[in-house]
Amino acid sequence: MATTDAPPAPAAAQRSRSRGRTLWLLGVLGALAALMFASITTGSRDVSWPDIVAALSGSAEGFDQSAVAKRIPRTLLAVVAGAALGVSGAVMQGVTRNPLADPGILGVNMGASLAVVTGIAYFGLASATEYVWVAILGAGATAVFVYTIGSLGRGGAAPLKLALAGAATSAALVSLINAVVLPRADIADEVRSWQIGGVGGGTFDSVTQVLPFVVAGTAICLLSARGLDLMALGDELAAGLGIHVAAARATASLGAVVLCGATTAVTGPIGFVGLVVPHVCRLLVGVDHRWLLPFSALGGAVLLTAADVVGRVVARPTEIDVGIVTALIGAPFFIYIVRRQRVRSL
Amino acid sequence: MSVSPLDSAARGRALRTRRRNSVIGVLTALIIVVFAMTLMVGQTFYPPGEVVRVILGQDVPGASFTVGRLRLPRAALAVVAGLCFGLAGVTFQTLLRNPLASPDIIGISSGASAAATFAIVMLSLGQTGVSVVAIVAGLLVALLVYLLSFKSGVSGTRLILIGIGIAAMLDSLTLYVLDQAASWEFQEAMRWLTGSLNGASWAEAVPVSVALLGLGSVLLSQSGGIAMIQLGDETAAALGVRVDIVRLIAVTGAVGLIAFATAATGPIAFVSFLSGPIAARIVGPNGSPLVPAALVGALLVLVADLCGQFAFDTRYPVGVVTGVLGAPYLAYLIVRANRAGNSP
Numbered sequence: 001m002a003t004t005d006a007p008p009a010p011a012a013a014q015r016s017r018s019r020g021r022t023l024w025l026l027g028v029l030g031a032l033a034a035l036m037f038a039s040i041t042t043g044s045r046d047v048s049w050p051d052i053v054a055a056l057s058g059s060a061e062g063f064d065q066s067a068v069a070k071r072i073p074r075t076l077l078a079v080v081a082g083a084a085l086g087v088s089g090a091v092m093q094g095v096t097r098n099p100l101a102d103p104g105i106l107g108v109n110m111g112a113s114l115a116v117v118t119g120i121a122y123f124g125l126a127s128a129t130e131y132v133w134v135a136i137l138g139a140g141a142t143a144v145f146v147y148t149i150g151s152l153g154r155g156g157a158a159p160l161k162l163a164l165a166g167a168a169t170s171a172a173l174v175s176l177i178n179a180v181v182l183p184r185a186d187i188a189d190e191v192r193s194w195q196i197g198g199v200g201g202g203t204f205d206s207v208t209q210v211l212p213f214v215v216a217g218t219a220i221c222l223l224s225a226r227g228l229d230l231m232a233l234g235d236e237l238a239a240g241l242g243i244h245v246a247a248a249r250a251t252a253s254l255g256a257v258v259l260c261g262a263t264t265a266v267t268g269p270i271g272f273v274g275l276v277v278p279h280v281c282r283l284l285v286g287v288d289h290r291w292l293l294p295f296s297a298l299g300g301a302v303l304l305t306a307a308d309v310v311g312r313v314v315a316r317p318t319e320i321d322v323g324i325v326t327a328l329i330g331a332p333f334f335i336y337i338v339r340r341q342r343v344r345s346l
Numbered sequence: 347m348s349v350s351p352l353d354s355a356a357r358g359r360a361l362r363t364r365r366r367n368s369v370i371g372v373l374t375a376l377i378i379v380v381f382a383m384t385l386m387v388g389q390t391f392y393p394p395g396e397v398v399r400v401i402l403g404q405d406v407p408g409a410s411f412t413v414g415r416l417r418l419p420r421a422a423l424a425v426v427a428g429l430c431f432g433l434a435g436v437t438f439q440t441l442l443r444n445p446l447a448s449p450d451i452i453g454i455s456s457g458a459s460a461a462a463t464f465a466i467v468m469l470s471l472g473q474t475g476v477s478v479v480a481i482v483a484g485l486l487v488a489l490l491v492y493l494l495s496f497k498s499g500v501s502g503t504r505l506i507l508i509g510i511g512i513a514a515m516l517d518s519l520t521l522y523v524l525d526q527a528a529s530w531e532f533q534e535a536m537r538w539l540t541g542s543l544n545g546a547s548w549a550e551a552v553p554v555s556v557a558l559l560g561l562g563s564v565l566l567s568q569s570g571g572i573a574m575i576q577l578g579d580e581t582a583a584a585l586g587v588r589v590d591i592v593r594l595i596a597v598t599g600a601v602g603l604i605a606f607a608t609a610a611t612g613p614i615a616f617v618s619f620l621s622g623p624i625a626a627r628i629v630g631p632n633g634s635p636l637v638p639a640a641l642v643g644a645l646l647v648l649v650a651d652l653c654g655q656f657a658f659d660t661r662y663p664v665g666v667v668t669g670v671l672g673a674p675y676l677a678y679l680i681v682r683a684n685r686a687g688n689s690p
Contacts, residue, residue, distance in 0.1 A: 100507065105514070149676055160503045164446040167510045168619070168676060171450065175615050175669020178540050183660030196521055271514065320522060327518035334511040335494055338504055 021291060024284045028298045032079070035305040039075040040068060043312045043319075077202030077210075078308045078322070079301040081263045082273055084214045086300020087293050088259040089274020090281070091221045094228040094289060095252050096147070099279070099337055100159045103139075103260035104271020104330075106166035110173040111142025112264035113194040114180070120187055121180050128209040131265040136213070139261030143253065145169060197270035197323025199308055206266045213262035218297065220255030225289035228252055232287065270323045272330020273300050273307075279337060303329075362633065369629050373641035377425065380648040384421040385413055387656065420543050423551040423610060424647045424664070426558050427543075428617060430607035432643020433562055434600035435618025436625065436635050440576045441593060442502045448619040449604050452509025455618070456516035457487030458608040459539065463520050473549045477609040484605035487512060488597060541614030541665025543651050550610040557606035562640070565599045568592050569634040614650075615669030617643050623675075646671075 041052055047064045054061070055068035085103060092101035103109045115138025119125035125134060146169050150162035181191055193201055227248030230238040235245050260274070277299040278292065285291040304322060307329060311320035385397045392400075392409045399406050400413045435448045442452075449455050461483030465471040471479065491512055495505040520539065565572075571592035574582040579589050604618070624646075625638035647664060650671070654662035 105510070145676075160507060163507055163510055164444075164451065165676070167451050167513070168446055168672065171615060171619075172669060172672035172676065175540055175666050175672065179662060179666045179670055182662060182666065183658075196525065318526065321525070324518040324522045327514050331511045331515035331518075334514070335508050338507040338511065339494065339497060 017286070021285050024295070025298075028295065028302060032298060032302050032305070035302060035309065036075050036079065039078065039305050039309050040071045042309060043067065043071055073204045073207055074199055074202040074308070075305065076204075076207045077266065078199045078305045080207060080211060080214055081199060081267045081270065082300035082302070082304025083297035084210075084217065084259040084263045084300070085270060085273040085304065086277040086281075086296035086298075087218055087221050088256040088263075089300075090278035090289070090292055090296040091224070091228065091252050091256040091259075092274065093278055094232065095249050095256070096162060097232065098159045098162055100163050100275070100334065102272060102275035102330075103256070103264075104269060104273075104327075105163055105275060105334070106143065106146050107169040107173060108139045108143050108146070108166075108257065108260055109197070109264045109269035109271065110170045110177075111145075112136070112139040112261045113269050114138055114173050114177050115141075116265055117177050117180050117191045117194050120191055121184050128206060128266070132209060132213055132262045135265035136258055136261035139264065140254075140257045142169065142173070143257050194264075194268045196321045197264075197268035197326075198321035199267050199304070200319065200321065202266070210262050210266045213258055217255045217258035217262065218293075220251060220258065222290075222293055224248060224252035224255060225293055228289040229287075268323060270304070270326055272326045272334065273303055275337075276330050276333045277303055279333070362630075366629050366633050366638070369638055370641065373638065373645060377641060377645050377648065380645065380652065381421050381425060384424070384648060384652055385417050387652070388412065388417060415547075419548050419551050420546040420651070421648065422548075423546040423554065424543055424651050425644045426551060426554045427607040427611045427614065428621075428644035428647030429562070429640045430554060430558055430603040430643070431614060431617040431647070432621035432625075433558075433565060433636060433640040434603040434607075435620075435643065436622035436639035437565060437572060437596050437600040438618070439622040440572050440635065441596060442506060443576055444502065444506065445623045446619075447502070447506045447509075448622070449600065450613055450616065450618055451513065452506055453487055453491055453511075453513035453516060454484055454509075454601055454604050455608055455613040456513040456520070458484040458605040459613045460516040460520040460523070462609045462612075463523050463539075467523050467526075473610075474553065477553050477606055480609035481602055481605035484601045484608075485598065487516070488601045492597075539612060539665075540663060540669055541612040541617075542663030543611055543647075544663060546611075554606050554610050557602060561599045561602045561606075565596060565603075566636060568596050568599075569636045572596050572636070573634045612665060614647060615665045616672040616675075617646050617668050620668070620671065620675055621646060 040056070041047070045064065045067045047055075047068055051062070051064040052068050055065040056072070059065055089102045092103065092106065093099060095101075112135035115134045116125070116131050119130065119134045125131060146162070146165050149169070150158075150165035152161070177191075177195060181188055181195075227238075227243050230241050230243050231245060231248060233241075238248075239245050263270070278296045281292055281295040281299050285295050304326070307325040308322045311322050311325040314320065382394065382397070386392050386394065390408070390412065392413055396406050396409045397413055400409050401418070406413075434454075435450075438449050438452070438454075439445055439447055458480040462476050462480040465476045465479040469475070469479075491505060491509045494512075495501070495508045497504070524539065571582070571587045571589075574585050574587045575589055575592060577585075582592075583589050607614075621639045621643035622635060625635050625642045628642075629635060629638045646668060650667035651664040654664050654667040
């Protein structure tokens with residue numbers, strides 16, 4: 001054809017791009033479905049087909065069927081939590097214009113954990129809804145704290161300073177959690193899940209508790225998508241294009257904090273999902289946040305479900321908490337990004 | 347009569363040396379006081395006379411066991427571990443020219459503790475074996491971080507960030523190992539992970555002391571070079587420092603200190619992070635910060651352990667107390683930087 005040498009017309013590029021996105025969308029959805037299926041059918045106990053089918057249709061007779069019945073809410077929780085963490089990470093990277101931002105690395109999840117643990121130990125919190133609200137408060141406070149420390153001095157919130165501030169704050173928060181928990185042997189077992197993140201304790205109740213918050217947070221983030229796109233051009237340019245930068249940034253951050261706070265209230269601190277997923281999704285669908293955010297949700301769900309399945313399969317007959325698996329997968333990815341980036345010298 | 351500039355420069359230097367020496371003197375005195383308090387105070391109070399007699403080797407009923415077997419090794423371990431953490435921390439912060447780049451943030455402590463936990467829980471090694479494994483692991487992690495951050499030269503920024511990534515990975519491995527161990531209660535594991543002097547004995551204190559003597563003197567012999575590297579690699583090289591060699595010796599020595607101390611006490615949170623900046627604040631820009639930072643480290647651990655044992659209703663391990671100090675320190679960084687408008 002004569003047109004092969006000429007650059008494709010913008011409209012054609014647009015079309016091929018959106019066809020690519022649709023294909024990727026189908027691919028990711030397919031992967032998610034397959035992983036959810038794997039998550040329900042595999043685990044530390046081998047269960048026969050008839051039992052799986054029976055459990056899926058609501059029966060819970062015998063160990064095998066009840067094991068499968070327990071895997072269903074767990075899978076749903078992994079999907080919801082993964083989606084929330086993925087979107088939260090994408091928004092944090094957008095807001096801070098920092099490729100290393102992630103609710104785990106920035107210490108925000110740990111802040112949410114500390115808030116929940118403190119609430120249980122001193123204020124007698126007992127209901128899941130209270131956990132969620134308190135966790136969101138803790139996450140918000142930590143986000144503000146870390147961002148303030150990280151953007152001190154020359155150069156603003158450079159990747160290095162934010163990551164260091166997050167790591168140091170995380171370490172301090174872990175000590176605070178220990179200080180709260182150690183004297184209280186009575187609550188030690190109860191709060192363990194806020195020290196290592198996992199979805200193993202997921203029930204239908206916990207999923208329904210966290211779901212409204214995840215939906216609300218995702219909605220806020222999606223509404224900020226255009227603002228995030230414009231902010232990527234730089235604050236001055238975004239302001240020139242008619243965005244109220246401070247307000248847009250605050251709104252998007254609120255959405256991200258609600259997402260990771262609510263998730264942490266149920267699963268405990270899970271890191272690196274919010275780091276890895278947006279980077280991969282950017283490779284698949286580009287930097288447009290209106291595409292990136294939904295894809296990050298799906299990608300996060302895929303990653304967390306996969307990590308949960310892996311954690312159950314590799315360590316039979318016990319399991320590895322998903323928070324540990326994501327750190328083992330995510331940290332090498334973090335290192336890869338650092339190496340690929342042209343890091344500004346000190 | 348006017349003072350010649352040469353004269354006033356010499357006088358300024360003498361003044362600075364005097365300030366540094368007096369700071370070192372005061373810190374040492376404080377350490378001795380708190381050390382003595384640690385020996386005397388507890389469930390039973392022993393007057394100084396009895397404590398001295400125990401130290402001199404006489405047999406005092408009751409005190410010989412409580413002071414000689416329990417409190418003395420604990421206090422000694424607190425001092426030597428604190429010295430190790432402080433010295434190693436300030437070495438890293440100086441070499442990397444960043445007050446936040448201490449070994450507990452960039453993965454060295456995490457490597458040593460991951461290996462130590464593995465050796466304790468899975469291999470049931472004794473104290474010496476644990477120390478050896480922790481040291482080898484600490485050095486390997488340091489080497490790994492260095493190699494991974496090598497990309498046509500090593501940039502300090504990249505090294506710190508990669509260290510954070512490695513630390514996250516190793517910490518989760520440690521959590522996993524501890525969580526799997528049936529013989530360790532999860533909370534007990536968390537206690538070890540924040541650093542604790544509980545159950546300290548001479549078997550722990552002696553290897554750390556030996557390491558401190560050996561590696562510490564190596565580090566101090568390089569203090570001039572380390573201080574020059576802080577000015578920038580090129581400047582140091584121009585001043586005649588063999589930057590690569592000094593850095594290699596200093597990093598190896600610091601990693602060794604961290605590993606020995608971590609194997610004995612667990613990674614006592616934030617001691618290596620806090621000691622350097624605190625020392626720099628007290629001493630000011632007067633010569634090498636190594637000795638003051640080491641002393642601040644020892645004082646921190648001693649005081650924090652004393653507080654952890656007796657200041658609250660519950661006995662907190664020392665690492666929880668020092669770790670909690672980290673949060674206000676970060677807040678202090680904000681306040682100070684807001685006032686001065688400089689970089690943290």
